[in-house]
Amino acid sequence: MGQSVFLKKVSFRKLLIIELDAKRLRLCFQRSKHVLFDGRSKKIQWGYLFTWQHSFAGDSDVNYVNTGAFQYFVFYQLGKGHYLRSAPVCAFDLRTEAYTIPVGLGYGKVMKKGNTVYNAFIEPQVSLIDEGPNP
Secondary structure, eight states: OOOOOOEEEEEEEEEEEEEEETTEEEEEEEEEEEEEEEOOOSSEEEEEEEEEEEEEEEOTTSOOOEEEEEEEEEEEEEETTEEEEEOOEEEEETTTTEEEEEEEOEEEEEEEETTEEEEEEEOOEEEEEEESSOO
16 A cells, blocks of 8 residues: 655765776766765656865875766666666866756667666767866
């Protein structure tokens, strides 16, 4: 009788990233401030993910990193595993003030073969607003 509800929000997940590139080292700290997924509807699911990453140590000849990303997503179920989607990632370089804000529309199909579930999709995206070099 009750309606099933799936609404998940995760806050302040931390991740230490160590990058090695041609004997250069950069240590970054990533903080996922907000993750939200709303799956209450069988027809439309939506949510967002916000992350922030910045350098705190490493070789002096490696560029300092201070970036944020915001990904919103919407999935519209068409039935029989077919769906429409939009899940672009907006990127912001807080050091150089460069950013890109894309929009996308795609199509996907979920298929099951044996115990394995496959999810195939295509989603062309175009940048709606750009400033500076790509972050």
